[in-house]
Amino acid sequence: MNITLKIWRQKNKDDKGGFVKYQLDNVSTEMTFLEMLDYLNEKLVHEDNDEPVAFDSDCREGICGACGLYINGRPNGPQEGVTTCQLTMSAFKDGDTITVEPWRSKSFPVMKDLVVDRTAFDKLIEAGGYISVNTGAAPEANSIPVPKKNADRAFDAGICIGCGTCVASCKNASAMLFVSAKISQLALLPQGKVEAKERARNLVKTMDELGFGNCSNTGACEAECPKDIKLTNIARLNREYYKAY
């Protein structure tokens, strides 16, 4: 199929940037979206002598959270429950115009083209996305009982890959779903309970300082999250925060 791409191009952090249109022919529906961008870049480099489009990717199997593009008005494009690397070109039709933008958030500045700086998420993890344990021999796992329900809920939150889709989709560029996933993952388990109060206080404080917006319970994050992290986690984050004072 033949498609038209409208891609955000920006030379560096300080460049104003703008959209550039590309015509791309003979795109296979079996390509992933990133393979299609690779294909475009080969054409740009080898045929047009142009600068390739910069975008992030690493594992390309939906685990690492490095990719992530805003495609036709939705983060990770029109397919449900996928990261951008898992999106396939079968989601598009011949003759389609596809608009590709980087994540937009004050806390995720655009570095080049479609690449954003997500250091803000690292800072959140540093602020409370961890537990402190003594090093040494691993203790007997069954000596601390964990109810199955809690283990499952912690796991469902723990599968967050920190891709930033929640921030990208939120009308307020809020990081509440990401923070709530970290809070839930740890607060539901005995090992995480020890530092629960400190964690809730530090994470919310850091989240506010980093300039993320406030949650208005709109639900776009839940609808778009490729890992299906639920809004119930945000309610838990709120509860954990109240308990911390």
Next chain:
Amino acid sequence: MNKVIASSISKKFVMALAGLFLLTFLPVHLGINFLLLNPDPEPFNEAAEFMATFPVIKIVEIILMLAILIHIIYGIVLQIQNWLARPRRYSSGSKSKTSFFSKFMIWTGGTIFIFLVIHFLNFYFIKLGLVDGIPVEGEAEDFYSVAYQLFKKPVYNIIYWVCFAGLGLHLFHAFSSAFQTLGLNHRIWTPVINFLAFVYAIIIPLGFMSIPLIIWLFK
């Protein structure tokens, strides 16, 4: 301590509490408004008099005014922060599935605020003696007649309906959102609350809107 008061979640917590408190007031006010449909002005004027003079109500009134004020101030502060969090918008817009009316809370809230200004000028400030121009009939001030004069004006009615439509749209999101902010999200109870919120957001504004319509058309 400063950090707690200033944090995003604390502001939302206070907003949610203030909002829920305001929700309890609306049915009371609506109940009194329905007395306007009584051909006898006495019950309505007595109710208005009672609301203005009964000591317990006076205390509730102060809390109510504070709740309105805090809800508005925090609402504006949070909204400005939200706008600043995304300095550059997406040119392809947003096609994500969301709680639709949550996107317009500042605007539907603004509509309610405009109504409050008009309403206070017409009724509440008169009651406080800040604004003149109230006919006195017998013992009590005749708010019944004031309401009838206003509701006979089509322009006032249209403004009234638009504002209450704004209230309805605000409530569609507000009621259930407040519970989520308070950390109350439950497998069984959240759908029940969402249903009640939906019913409340339709019935209360429609109740308010029906009164001027009936007076305008039939009285």
